[in-house]
Amino acid sequence: GAVVSQHPSRVICKSGTSVKIECRSLDFQATTMFWYRQFPKQSLMLMATSNEGSKATYEQGVEKDKFLINHASLTLSTLTVTSAHPEDSSFYICSARKLAGTLNEQFFGPGTRLTVL
Amino acid sequence: QKEVEQNSGPLSVPEGAIASLNCTYSDRGSQSFFWYRQYSGKSPELIMFIYSNGDKEDGRFTAQLNKASQYVSLLIRDSQPSDSATYLCAVNLPTGANNLFFGTGTRLTVIP
Numbered sequence: 001g002a003v004v005s006q007h008p009s010r011v012i013c014k015s016g017t018s019v020k021i022e023c024r025s026l027d028f029q030a031t032t033m034f035w036y037r038q039f040p041k042q043s044l045m046l047m048a049t050s051n052e053g054s055k056a057t058y059e060q061g062v063e064k065d066k067f068l069i070n071h072a073s074l075t076l077s078t079l080t081v082t083s084a085h086p087e088d089s090s091f092y093i094c095s096a097r098k099l100a101g102t103l104n105e106q107f108f109g110p111g112t113r114l115t116v117l
Numbered sequence: 118q119k120e121v122e123q124n125s126g127p128l129s130v131p132e133g134a135i136a137s138l139n140c141t142y143s144d145r146g147s148q149s150f151f152w153y154r155q156y157s158g159k160s161p162e163l164i165m166f167i168y169s170n171g172d173k174e175d176g177r178f179t180a181q182l183n184k185a186s187q188y189v190s191l192l193i194r195d196s197q198p199s200d201s202a203t204y205l206c207a208v209n210l211p212t213g214a215n216n217l218f219f220g221t222g223t224r225l226t227v228i229p
Contacts (some may be wrong), residue, residue, distance in 0.1 A: 034216055043221040044161070044205070097216075104149060104209045106122045106217055111160040 006109035023094030029074035030096035050077040053117045084116045124219035136193040140206030151207040196227040
């Protein structure tokens with residue numbers, strides 16, 4: 001199997017607070033995990049690529065100091081939204097890459113819906 | 118030109134019909150291709166992958182790949198209302214960080 005979990009599934013916070021989202025690969029090791037954001041009725045937007053043991057690679061326009069990513073182990077990556085504001089309200093989804101030969105499958109977590117008041 | 122393009126739809130088909138979803142990609146060196154299904158408010162789930170030219174069948178789903186035309190499609194036979202979702206095409210480009218490039222998705226509605 002290839003199960004990816006995310007926690008929490010839903011969070012509501014006040015403006016200015018920080019929120020940490022965890023992404024875990026439960027039955028496989030993932031040297032690479034990805035963080036996406038999706039606004040209502042829009043497509044997935046890749047925010048950053050999280051590599052185990054090294055710094056994350058951020059996509060253009062994504063502030064690395066605002067979206068802190070840590071990939072401390074082969075099964076866990078965390079995304080911290082610092083000083084969250086209402087415009088950060090979105091659906092945050094992680095995925096973990098499972099290497100199978102030359103195939104590059106990604107399995108998604110169930111997502112975290114963040115609402116910033 | 119976007120790396121992966123899909124018709125955003127919506128695509129409506131009657132129950133029992135064949136739904137045909139199409140995707141084109143720009144990088145001729147792309148190696149593997151994926152179809153994900155995303156229900157409203159949920160995260161994407163992998164349906165199928167394909168990396169060789171031709172057809173690949175899995176139950177009611179058939180993925181078709183034509184590398185010469187840089188075209189990949191997903192056919193859903195005997196469409197059911199539960200198939201109503203957004204279908205995302207994703208391509209593994211040969212360069213970069215090996216992440217997948219996603220199309221914007223096609224919204225499919227199966228009408229009972």
